Amino acid sequence: MRAAPLEPSSPSRRRTECYLMTRRRRSIALAATAVAIALGATACGGSSSTTGSGSPTKGGTLTVLDHADFDHLDPQRVYTTEGSSMDQELVRTLTGWDETGSQPRLVGDLATDTGTPSKGDTVWTFHLRKGVTWQDGKAVTAQDVKYGVERFFSPDINGGPPYASQWLVGGSSYKGPYSGKELASIQTPDASTIVFHLDQPVTDFNQATAMPGWSAVPKAHDTGSTYDTHVWSDGPYMIKSYTKNKELVLAKNTDWKQSTDPIRQQNVNEIDVKLGQDQSAIDQQIKSDAGTAQTSIMQWPIAGSDLTTIAGDPSLKSRLYNIPAPGINYLAINTTRVKDLKVRQAIEDAIDKTTARGAFGGKAYGGYASTMLSPGIGGYQKFNLYSSNPAGDLAKATALMKQAGNPRLTMSLAVENTTTEEHFADAVKTSLGKIGITVNITPIDAANYFSTIDNVKNQYDLTWGDWIADWPNASTVLPVLFDGRQIAKLPQSNQDLSYLNDPAVNAQIDKIAKMTDIKQADAAYGALDEQIMKDAAVVPLMYMNFSELAGSKVGGVISDPILAEPSLVHAYVKS
Known part of the structure; x- marks a missing residue:
């Protein structure tokens, strides 16, 4: 599913000193034990108990401050x-x-x-x-x-x-x-x-x-x-x-x-x-812990411009929720519009992931990605088909553009209209400009962003996206994002932002769906991830971590590793 959009980025979570291990698998027999084994440690930060130092206080108003x-x-x-x-x-x-x-x-x-x-x-x-x-x-x-x-x-x-x-x-x-x-x-x-x-x-x-x-x-x-x-x-x-x-x-x-x-x-x-408040303003308001900010919490991640400072402030540790997400932040390349594989491969090598991650908050936001399955998801395999340097490989990208005939291309890039994503868009524009691709940035209202890009009538060559597994299994990632048959079937809610419709990928999705052996299915999903990356349909950017902040009088918040959100189902306002 789509992550909660970050202001300075979009939906993702962060990572601090503790890690959420993942995930459950595909077997009813394992349903109870796999969750316990695969999820390992819970996320750290904030008060994850339902009662804090005592029983939950009844009454009061919990304020949620959301960017959009x-x-x-x-x-x-x-x-x-x-x-x-x-x-x-x-x-x-x-x-x-x-x-x-x-x-x-x-x-x-x-x-x-x-x-x-x-x-x-x-x-x-x-x-x-x-x-x-x-x-x-x-x-x-x-x-x-x-x-x-x-x-x-x-x-x-x-x-x-x-x-x-x-x-x-x-x-x-x-x-x-x-x-x-x-x-x-x-x-x-x-x-x-x-x-x-x-x-x-x-x-x-x-x-x-x-x-x-x-x-x-x-x-x-x-x-x-x-x-x-x-x-x-x-x-x-x-x-x-x-x-x-x-x-x-x-x-x-x-x-x-x-x-x-x-x-x-x-x-x-x-x-x-x-x-509809500016995310950085929300960050500073809750950080101040004055007035109603004491009984407030955010749902969208901390702005990229604030993340390093807030995550590194020991005085905020008890109010900070750092939740590793079972998901990926990525750039989709529309394969029906950018048809030349060499050009798409050049884009893979040209993107400077260091500046892209910097827009979202730097190291605290997550590690560099080279796969569409994130670590911990069933089926994840570590590999990298493109630049081993997160800053990109311009020599390789330039050579690929030469093989493509050195086309002078202009591409449209869709991002959310947040400061974080606009900085990210600038990073992409700069990277691709170095290999002769002009990028026109189209900011879209964050509240309507996914409704817009999921409509097959959109005309974007490049699209920012992120994805959190609906439950930690590759079956909720690769088939949803890359089964090309869904493009025509779901024209107003298409999740295949790269418009990849590779018969070999589709056939492998069907084959894996029939597998009942978990290890066999996981291995097949790992191979499918690599097969998809050979199509150069997406540029994996970061394995995400999400960070949110709460006021000092908010209790009972649970770190939800399924949604990578601070869960409010037990929240209360301290007296």
Whole structure:
């Protein structure tokens, strides 16, 4: 999924002195143990306990300061880390992650447990908890979950993850519930049972159902494409008011019951999200710890211009959340517009990653990347097909441009309209200018950035992007970003920003999906990563770390290594 955009960069997290080890694998048999083994140590920084020095204080207002509005809050459309994190306050998913222990643990959320697979992992059955209600007191039913998942398929509801259409039987031709039709592969034999029929074995399906899209939506309160601002809550908080690009206020959902929720608490009276502020100004405000800043927290990473100073200040250590992300910051090259492989290879060698990383905050932001799978993700293999010097290899890049006929090219580059990304864009422009490529920079409003670049009608040659694994498995990275068949299938929510449609890559994706041996699949994904890099469709830049800061009176914040966000599900305001 898309990471929360950084001001001085975009969505990513940082790294300090402790590291988050990754991740879980693809086997139900391993579901419980793999998370514990693979996730190893949790992220460091901040108070990760739910109580701090005592029981959580009840009452008060938690203020969240965000650089830009959420791309989406509609659970079937949200596909960014900050949007998904905020949705945890509003909606319940079939499964979820309990992150109160030393490692995240998959548990039932709306469901009583993590689901029951049958018929070779092609049928998954979930039973709903009793007593879960909507904000109007009506019971949440299996039919509400079915309707919510069916919304994934509507052309009017776009931007979310592609798994439902890829996996559910009949999903390729289904057009959503607004035409009055249902998807037969989602069955609800009674009000508390839902059964999914898949067209392929998916052993980690119950990890996908921890994403917001696998949540219920009441048909009577569905406002379609405007549901972003009208999300109906079955979580601890509900929308009190929402003025786009300005402020979102969440109030207590008085019909939520703690006894039915194994993941969340309801400690503060309100969550007041202030939107559209300069990230550096947010950094300095929370750093000052004066007035309301004491009860404030940020969701977008610290600005690149502030990161080194803040991360190195020992007085801020207890308020700083340093969360290594299972993800990658990268530059996508549109292979349908930049067709010459030699030119794309020249770009790979010409990019100065030292100046690119500097824009995002330098070493504290993360290590230099040479692969699309990040360390810790199942399938990661260390290799580098291009410049071994992060500053680039101009001699090699120049020679490749000569082999291409020394074309004098002009390319458009899309980035978010943040100071960090504009500095990054300048770094790319300078690097490519040295090999005869003129770069025209197009800053796009951060709140609409991914909606814009994910639309296949965009005309960008180069696109900044980042990606965090939906769960730490290569199956949520390479197939999502490089299966070229998704370009036509998802024209308004295409994640293949390089427009790579390599038949060999597509075939290998299908082959790996059928593998049941974890080690075999991991090895195959590592080889696929290298095969993709040979196409020179993307320039991996950094393996990301995300850093956020909180005020001194914010307690109960959990470092969420799944979303690489500071989780607010147990947050409280200290008295």
